Structures are given as C-alpha cells and as structure tokens.
Amino acid sequence: MTVETQRRALAGGEARPKFAHSAEAEFAAFLDFYRIAWEYEPRSFPLRWENGRIVEQFTPDFYLPEQDLYVELTTMKQSLVTRKHRKVRRLKELYPHINIVLLYRKDYHEILSRFGYGSVDITSLRPEQIERVLLSPAEIQRRVAELGKQISEDYAGESLVLVGVLKGITFFLADLARAITRPLAIDYLQLSRDLREGVAIRKDLDLDIRGRHVLLVEDIVNTGLTLDFILRTLREREPASLEVCALLDKAERRLVPVPVKYVGFTIPNEFVVGYGLDYRELYRNLPFICVLKREVYEANGNGYALAQEAGTEALACSATGAPVAVGSG
Numbered sequence: 001m002t003v004e005t006q007r008r009a010l011a012g013g014e015a016r017p018k019f020a021h022s023a024e025a026e027f028a029a030f031l032d033f034y035r036i037a038w039e040y041e042p043r044s045f046p047l048r049w050e051n052g053r054i055v056e057q058f059t060p061d062f063y064l065p066e067q068d069l070y071v072e073l074t075t076m077k078q079s080l081v082t083r084k085h086r087k088v089r090r091l092k093e094l095y096p097h098i099n100i101v102l103l104y105r106k107d108y109h110e111i112l113s114r115f116g117y118g119s120v121d122i123t124s125l126r127p128e129q130i131e132r133v134l135l136s137p138a139e140i141q142r143r144v145a146e147l148g149k150q151i152s153e154d155y156a157g158e159s160l161v162l163v164g165v166l167k168g169i170t171f172f173l174a175d176l177a178r179a180i181t182r183p184l185a186i187d188y189l190q191l192s193r194d195l196r197e198g199v200a201i202r203k204d205l206d207l208d209i210r211g212r213h214v215l216l217v218e219d220i221v222n223t224g225l226t227l228d229f230i231l232r233t234l235r236e237r238e239p240a241s242l243e244v245c246a247l248l249d250k251a252e253r254r255l256v257p258v259p260v261k262y263v264g265f266t267i268p269n270e271f272v273v274g275y276g277l278d279y280r281e282l283y284r285n286l287p288f289i290c291v292l293k294r295e296v297y298e299a300n301g302n303g304y305a306l307a308q309e310a311g312t313e314a315l316a317c318s319a320t321g322a323p324v325a326v327g328s329g
Contacts, residue, residue: 024061024062027062027103027108030108034133034288035134035135036064036066036111036138037065037066037136038062038063038065039064039065040061041059041061041062042063043059043063044059045057045060046094047091048090058087058088058091060072060100066136067115067138068099069101069114070098070100072084072100072101072103074102074103074104088102115137115138117137117288125282125283125286129292129293129296130290130291130292131294132291134270134272134290135288137287140264140289141175143265144175144176144179144264145179147179147245148176148178148180150262151215151245152179152181152182155213156182158213159182159212159213160182160212160215161186161214161239162176162177162185162186162215162217163187163214163216163217165190165219165230166189167276167278169217169218169219170284171275171284172219172275173186187205187206187207188203188205189230191230199229209239210237211239211240213239213240214234214240214242214243215243215244216230216231216243216244217245218244218246219246219248220246220248220249220250220277221246221249221254221260222253222254223253224255224257224258225255227260228258243261244261244262245263245264246260246263247264248266248267249263249265250266252269270291271291271294272289272290272292273292274286274288275287275289277289279292279297
C-alpha cells in the first residue's frame with residue numbers, strides 16, 4: 001500500500017491491507033491516529049545467497065516515508081525476538097544506509113518522540129484528550145514549504161514586509177519566513193479585545209509600510225471580522241500592496257468576505273491547538289495540530305474554547321461603527 005493509497009483509505013474508509021498479525025493492524029491504527037504516513041511491507045531485502053540465488057530475505061512490516069524509516073514489529077516470544085534481531089543486524093551490515101528499528105508494542109511512543117510528538121508530555125496533553133490529529137508535523141512543513149515557494153515566485157524581484165498577529169502566529173511566521181527566498185522584514189501587531197470598546201491595536205508596527213509590499217500572516221481565519229479590521233487599518237497606511245496568508249481557514253464560519261490569497265489548510269469548525277494555537281496559553285509548542293475533545297475545554301466552565309469553535313471571541317466595531325461579533329480571524 002503506497003502512501004497516497006493509504007491517505008485515501010484513511011480519508012474515505014477504503015479497504016485496508018490484509019495484515020499478517022493483529023499487532024500490525026494495531027500499529028497501523030496508531031500511525032493513522034497521528035497522521036504518520038506508512039506503507040505495509042513495501043520492500044524485501046536479500047540477506048543470504050547460495051550459488052547466486054537468494055535463499056533468505058527480510059521484509060520489514062512498515063515503511064514510514066516521511067521519516068525514511070523501516071519498522072519491524074515483534075512479540076514477546078523470545079525465539080521470534082532473537083531471530084528478528086539477527087535479521088535486523090544482518091540487514092544493517094548489508095545495507096548501512098537503511099534506517100530500521102525493531103519495535104515492541106510497548107515502545108510505540110518511542111516512535112512519537114522521534115518525530116517530535118514527545119512534546120505532548122511537556123504540556124501534559126494526554127492522547128486520550130485528543131479527538132484526532134488534524135495535521136501532522138510532516139504535512140504542516142510540506143505545506144509551509146509550498147507556500148514559501150509560491151510567495152517567492154509571486155514577489156520575484158520585490159522585497160516584502162511580513163506582518164504577524166501575535167501570539168499564535170509565532171511558529172508559522174518563523175517557518176514561512178525561512179521558506180521565502182525574497183528579501184524581507186518582519187513586524188508584529190497585537191490586538192486587544194474588549195466587550196465594550198471592541199477590538200483595537202495594542203501593539204502597533206515599528207516599521208513604516210507606506211509604499212512597501214506587505215503580507216499579513218495569520219494563524220487562523222474564522223468569521224473574517226478581525227481580519228477585516230486589520231486590513232482596513234493597514235490600507236490606511238498606503239502600502240504598495242497588501243495580501244493575506246493564513247495557515248488555517250475555517251471558511252464555513254465566514255461572516256465577512258475577506259481576501260485570503262494564500263491558504264495553508266481549510267479546516268472544519270472545530271477547536272484546534274498546536275503549532276502556535278493555544279488553549280489558555282497551553283499546547284502552542286505541539287508540533288502537530290489536533291482537535292481537543294470537548295470535555296477538555298468544557299470542564300473549565302467558561303466559553304474560551306467555544307469562542308474559537310463558534311467564532312465569537314469578543315465585540316468589535318464594524319466599518320459603520322456598529323458593534324459586531326468578531327472571531328479570531
């Protein structure tokens with residue numbers, strides 16, 4: 001099963017490969033949960049020859065292409081473990097460029113730590129508190145690289161000012177800036193939201209953007225009301241151009257049409273954390289983006305998380321001066 005086939009099977013419920021052992025099916029489900037791409041028994045490695053003919057070979061159970069890693073699962077039976085250890089050692093001798101691990105069922109989380117998922121422990125977010133992983137680290141980094149390439153091409157021969165809206169933008173802006181090959185400067189805005197006075201700029205730009213090409217970089221766009229406020233504010237400063245790049249777009253929550261030229265991912269209306277997005281300042285450092293289970297944020301007895309889900313964080317003033325509900329984007 002190739003990576004693309006596996007992705008389609010995961011998304012559409014197509015038939016999965018016939019696994020030789022229940023442990024393999026369990027491991028595949030584990031990988032699917034964390035959106036780690038895998039291939040099942042994709043390659044056999046010859047280990048011993050006699051008279052030019054292959055008399056022994058080894059077929060690892062899984063290949064994880066995004067990490068270039070083969071995984072062989074094992075049981076607790078010592079006879080099987082010893083035999084597999086011998087094969088793995090022989091494979092490493094013959095094919096030193098091949099990365100392979102022999103994994104016990106209890107060691108699944110070693111795989112997670114290798115790919116950065118171990119930071120879950122730092123913030124005490126347990127796997128059972130995650131509804132599902134929406135975007136894996138590999139998917140995020142691949143898409144950020146694509147956005148950087150597209151932006152670099154679109155602004156060929158020009159320099160840019162990247163404007164980020166604190167705080168959730170921190171990780172995305174840093175990675176996007178490294179992926180852009182044009183000369184650029186970086187500046188930040190921070191907003192304050194008050195139920196009576198609406199949305200306002202708490203920290204303004206340090207740079208004068210008049211006559212410059214500006215790319216506003218957002219972590220997530222919901223209703224579009226906050227983004228509309230920011231765009232109107234920045235346009236008054238007469239930049240040469242002003243475009244928007246958003247990592248996540250909750251398009252179904254849109255109340256105000258806003259021009260988002262570059263979109264990383266369009267996502268459903270669910271409460272998400274990770275890669276800069278937080279719940280009560282936690283989970284920003286997760287390398288993936290996941291959906292929190294409702295009971296995690298409802299247990300606090302307030303509407304903080306529901307605000308992101310519903311797109312109604314506070315009140316802001318519309319172009320006419322009337323108070324309107326405003327989302328995180």
